[in-house]
Amino acid sequence: MMIRDYPIDRELSYEAGHGCTALKFLPYNEPIFEEHFPERSVYPGSMIMNSVLAAADAYLSRAKTGVLEAESCCAVPAWVKYRKAAEPGELLRIEVTEAKPASTGEGESLTFRVDEFFGGALLCHGTLQVSKRLVEGKDVSVL
16 A cells, blocks of 8 residues: 555654554545545545554654564554544544554554544544565565
């Protein structure tokens, strides 16, 4: 998944070994609203995931604890559950946290939650699988 321009507006907090919180404002004049359901504009789930991945990337670029010590790692969506549509004018809070290691041997993961900053309604939540980045044509392997 390709991260687009300005997927997050501000990183609010960072705690090593735990996670980070970021904000994304959805202005009324965002061009995507003109083409994505003009009769009832909603922010596409793919764009929300761009913001989640940007927040995860911001966390992983600084996280050097536990198994996330890899010089270069990235997160890819494992599963996502959407609960509510994101509409123009909303401020989204994106929380990314380290998940407890699974006993299944599937590697490390991050959990995420996206909710309204004002009102607190849950928009979506899910899990990101942490993998080593593709370097010099070598395949990506799960940590």
